[in-house]
Amino acid sequence: MDREEVYLSETHIVDGRVYACAFVPIKEREYVNVYGTDITDSQKEIEGLARFPEENPHSVIRISGDGEIIFANAPAKRQILKELEVGVGQKVPENIYSTVKETLENGDYQDVDHNLGDRIYACTFVPVVDHSY
Incomplete structure (x- = not known):
């Protein structure tokens, strides 16, 4: 893949679940691959750990x-x-x-x-x- 490609990474919420999404353009085919990972549980764990000292x-x-x-x-x-x-x-x-x-x-x-x-x-x-x- 060409190193000059522009990747877009975003977080999306779908039906209450949090997804880390990467949008990877494939110019020679004129389409975009979308890779999504469900990070809901990880996000909740991180938030819980972050609150621990305060609570x-x-x-x-x-x-x-x-x-x-x-x-x-x-x-x-x-x-x-x-x-x-x-x-x-x-x-x-x-x-x-x-x-x-x-x-x-x-x-x-x-x-x-x-x-x-x-x-x-x-x-x-x-x-x-x-x-x-």
């Missing part, structure tokens, strides 16, 4: 490699971030940032107890090295 009843916080909070679910905002007096888009305090740096450098998770106010939080720091958080 988790426990605090979930993503912190970038430079110490910036890039995500926090509702329990984390109500408890931990409020106590730290920071929000999404701001830097975490140095004592937490040092644990983040160490976790990313080691590439292994760490269980650490952090004292915040009059509470002790059992925290698990998990490196996501591919995404630097």
Whole structure:
């Protein structure tokens, strides 16, 4: 097939099912091949996984490699971030940032107890090295 051909890739919903479709023109025959793959179940699984941190009843916080909070679910905002007096888009305090740096450098998770106010939080720091958080 000629590498200069233009392919069109779209997502279509038919009868409640989601299809990834590729439209491939065949110029010498003057027609278009349409290849469709049903991705409904995969799409639902991806959406469910994407909602998991937000729906988790426990605090979930993503912190970038430079110490910036890039995500926090509702329990984390109500408890931990409020106590730290920071929000999404701001830097975490140095004592937490040092644990983040160490976790990313080691590439292994760490269980650490952090004292915040009059509470002790059992925290698990998990490196996501591919995404630097």
